[in-house]
Amino acid sequence: MANIVSPFEDPERRLSAGRFGMLIFIASLAMIFAAAILGFLVVRLEDDGSWPPPGMPALPGSLLLSTLILVASSITFLRATNDLRRDDGPGLIRWLTATLVLALGFLAVQTFAWWDLVGRGMDFSRHLYAWTFYFLTGLHAVHVLGGVIPLWIVTQRVRRGDRSASVRRGVVYTAMYWHFVDVAWLVLYLTLVAGTLGG
Amino acid sequence: MTTLDATSPNPSNAPAPPVDNYLTFTRGFLSWALTLDHKRIGLMYLVAVLGSFLVGGIFALLVRTELLTPGATIPGVDAEVYNQFFTLHGAIMVFLVIIPSIPAALGNFVLPIMLGAKDVAFPRLNLGSFYLWIIGAVLAVLSLAYGGFDTGWTFYTPYSTTTSTGGVIPVVTGVFILGFSSIFTGLNFVVTIHKLRPPGMTWFRMPLLLWALYATALIQVLATPVLGITLLMLIVERVFQIGLFDPAMGGDPVLFQHFFWFYSHPAVYIMILPAMGIISEIISVHAHRHIFGYRFIAFSSVAIAIFSFLVWGHHMFTSGQSPLMNVVFSLITFSVAIPSAIKVFNWMATLYRGSISINTPMLYGLGFIFLFTIGGLTGLHLGTLNTDIHLHDTYFVVAHFHYVMMGSALIAMIGGLHHWWPKMVGRMYNEKWGIIGFALVFIGFNVTFFTQFMLGSHGMPRRYYNYQPEFQIYHVISTIGSYIMAAGFFWTLYYLVQSLFSGAKAPSNPWGGRSLEWQCTSPPPHDNFKTTPSVGDCYDFSVVKWDEEEGGYVVDRSQVDKQRPDH
Numbered sequence: 001m002a003n004i005v006s007p008f009e010d011p012e013r014r015l016s017a018g019r020f021g022m023l024i025f026i027a028s029l030a031m032i033f034a035a036a037i038l039g040f041l042v043v044r045l046e047d048d049g050s051w052p053p054p055g056m057p058a059l060p061g062s063l064l065l066s067t068l069i070l071v072a073s074s075i076t077f078l079r080a081t082n083d084l085r086r087d088d089g090p091g092l093i094r095w096l097t098a099t100l101v102l103a104l105g106f107l108a109v110q111t112f113a114w115w116d117l118v119g120r121g122m123d124f125s126r127h128l129y130a131w132t133f134y135f136l137t138g139l140h141a142v143h144v145l146g147g148v149i150p151l152w153i154v155t156q157r158v159r160r161g162d163r164s165a166s167v168r169r170g171v172v173y174t175a176m177y178w179h180f181v182d183v184a185w186l187v188l189y190l191t192l193v194a195g196t197l198g199g
Numbered sequence: 200m201t202t203l204d205a206t207s208p209n210p211s212n213a214p215a216p217p218v219d220n221y222l223t224f225t226r227g228f229l230s231w232a233l234t235l236d237h238k239r240i241g242l243m244y245l246v247a248v249l250g251s252f253l254v255g256g257i258f259a260l261l262v263r264t265e266l267l268t269p270g271a272t273i274p275g276v277d278a279e280v281y282n283q284f285f286t287l288h289g290a291i292m293v294f295l296v297i298i299p300s301i302p303a304a305l306g307n308f309v310l311p312i313m314l315g316a317k318d319v320a321f322p323r324l325n326l327g328s329f330y331l332w333i334i335g336a337v338l339a340v341l342s343l344a345y346g347g348f349d350t351g352w353t354f355y356t357p358y359s360t361t362t363s364t365g366g367v368i369p370v371v372t373g374v375f376i377l378g379f380s381s382i383f384t385g386l387n388f389v390v391t392i393h394k395l396r397p398p399g400m401t402w403f404r405m406p407l408l409l410w411a412l413y414a415t416a417l418i419q420v421l422a423t424p425v426l427g428i429t430l431l432m433l434i435v436e437r438v439f440q441i442g443l444f445d446p447a448m449g450g451d452p453v454l455f456q457h458f459f460w461f462y463s464h465p466a467v468y469i470m471i472l473p474a475m476g477i478i479s480e481i482i483s484v485h486a487h488r489h490i491f492g493y494r495f496i497a498f499s500s501v502a503i504a505i506f507s508f509l510v511w512g513h514h515m516f517t518s519g520q521s522p523l524m525n526v527v528f529s530l531i532t533f534s535v536a537i538p539s540a541i542k543v544f545n546w547m548a549t550l551y552r553g554s555i556s557i558n559t560p561m562l563y564g565l566g567f568i569f570l571f572t573i574g575g576l577t578g579l580h581l582g583t584l585n586t587d588i589h590l591h592d593t594y595f596v597v598a599h600f601h602y603v604m605m606g607s608a609l610i611a612m613i614g615g616l617h618h619w620w621p622k623m624v625g626r627m628y629n630e631k632w633g634i635i636g637f638a639l640v641f642i643g644f645n646v647t648f649f650t651q652f653m654l655g656s657h658g659m660p661r662r663y664y665n666y667q668p669e670f671q672i673y674h675v676i677s678t679i680g681s682y683i684m685a686a687g688f689f690w691t692l693y694y695l696v697q698s699l700f701s702g703a704k705a706p707s708n709p710w711g712g713r714s715l716e717w718q719c720t721s722p723p724p725h726d727n728f729k730t731t732p733s734v735g736d737c738y739d740f741s742v743v744k745w746d747e748e749e750g751g752y753v754v755d756r757s758q759v760d761k762q763r764p765d766h
Contacts (some may be wrong), residue, residue, distance in 0.1 A: 031424040163763040
């Protein structure tokens, strides 16, 4: 099939369209998180009892660790895209790999936090406190997973020495997505923490 | 006008077409199934949407037939089956027909050509959206195999979380996936309009349909994700019964309604905005007159898109919202009338002293203005708090939103289909037959739904299987109207299909349009334009002249060049 794959002849214009498309996509995802967080706030404000309710564990401290890891991964990703711009191959490989390791680390800590809470009797169907916690962190984890897969792919391609325009685009788009996932987590985490304050 | 006789003297019936077009560019099933060409994807959407329209329409006829008499009418259709009929009718028409009909089907076909681009910005994503749509549609229909669903198209809790029918999860999953299809189409259109305008095509030289599709795309991108998360919560709630929407367990059923309408009210504008865009094109082209108040219409589209996010609460005046909220939502709802009315007045001003061609697209355009005005003004009765208390959940609401969704959005879509039909398939339909089809649809529509305004204001509630005998006369008239309308649609299908085989060959510019899609051949070549097209004022029809040799209109280049310095 002699199909044209992209209507852009100029690769620069193609990249700028791709970045713009990613931005729109992120705006769309942001609405998902905004709605989810708003829903949480409504549930929280309509609840007159204490939060967490009696017999339910508080937010685990491991979330603080995962927050630090995710912020760190955003910083390493920034270094990676810097090196991409300067055509620093070894630097790019180093920082992308570091980001990937941190990303997997974040997911590992989140999994641990869930496992820990389940072990301490936080059954999701017992109270909306538990349900909203699992729903929000799970929603976010799914989005992190959706970022880890392309991150893994571009990292592998970069490590194999691929410096094509398509892998460059891949790094740029993944970075944008990754920073979004990072910011979304910070807002989400702060909301969860704020939920436990007062009443 | 055109005749059906293929041998009739027609200058463009000259020997075999010299150029390849997008339909003949490659052949075989895979060349369609894996195509990245926006025109073929648009055509595939069109077939899928019209197929869904047939299914949704059959359910509508079943609903209307059942309501011919109080109580049981069709043997075997009890109240539960009836609930499934109207639910499926609504869900199919909203999610599978009206939402994708103009943006995904017609929009995909015309947007890049109107813009002078070779394709949308992300052709692969575009094909991906199409297949997401197919998966979503299949899941939605598959719900029938799981016992169907009877929640109404709005999936209100607790019906959707606790009723016994098993089809809720498949259909909700299907709609969830359809939402992503819609988001990706919107994303593609926004980026295309931003990044693929050729030199000379400034924002204010874009045809108004593109402004409308742009505003629509913004809503698709920003509102649909909220539907996604809502449906996700609904699925979890139905499976695990956690009580998020159940007050007995600390939840809130009105929370679902807030979330649902935060998407579904903007979705109403996903339906109507592109329809308004089509009307701007049809009215100006077939009146051969420069569109009146271009910027007002363009900005009205954007204004409606913004307002659309602020009025969802008017669906919930009787749900126990605080009176203050009701007043605020009522006021903002009234404000939507302003940009809508601006558009109607501008179309009227465009028609004034125009050289109006009374053909099928124009009749649908005029029909739209008539029906939209009724649909829009009756919306004010529902936006007014005290009258809404009486009219809420009656046939008045049903009539109102059918005037807007069907009488406006769908009528515009069919008008647009006739308008671009020669461009899409390279054949002219029979104009006389088209006018007959319009008459049947228009008369049938008004008989069906105007009656329902009376039904509703007399107090007949919507969605009821049984009713008082005093309402029967209205129901009978309404049902007869729906049969007339159905005849009109089948007739339209017949002559459009027939035109594929024996319609006269379409010239490049059969109507005298000035926007770029009329500059390429009918049907367009695979890559739309051999050379970068020249962009002028797409509503300046003074340079468009009828050319006997061509059998269509042509743009008089010498006139265009003379005008150049003005711009």
